[in-house]
Amino acid sequence: SFQIPLPPLPEQKRIAEVLDKADALREKRHLALQKLDTLLQSVFLEVFGDPVKNPKGLPKTKISEISTRITKGESPNWQGFGYEDSGIRFVTK
Structure with a gap:
């Protein structure tokens, strides 16, 4: 014990x-x-x-209709893009 x-x-x-x-x-x-x-x-x-x-x-639309590029698992700097002060260039989860 x-x-x-x-x-x-x-x-x-x-x-x-x-x-x-x-x-x-x-x-x-x-x-x-x-x-x-x-x-x-x-x-x-x-x-x-x-x-x-x-x-x-409210209007409904697909994200692909209002965005120029949809990617997965990427960050702006890695892709050669800079961070912007306005607009939405990347949508992340």
């Missing part, structure tokens, strides 16, 4: 309190992120409307 050294009981209780506080903070962070996600979805729908129903009548 193995013997595992344990800290004194007061130290164990202090460690448990620290871990409980850390878990509570983790849960609060999780809830805050959920609320933020809900807020972002709400703001998106308020600004643009439902993208499927398109109640605001």
Whole structure:
């Protein structure tokens, strides 16, 4: 059998309190992120409307129709392009 050294009981209780506080903070962070996600979805729908129903009548177009080049896995400098102050030359994920 193995013997595992344990800290004194007061130290164990202090460690448990620290871990409980850390878990509570983790849960609060999780809830805050959920609320933020809900807020972002709400703001998106308020600004643009439902993208499927398109109640605001926003024009729809394919990215390929409004861009000059679509590539995958490239960066502007590697391709010999510089970064621009305006317009969208590259769309990345």
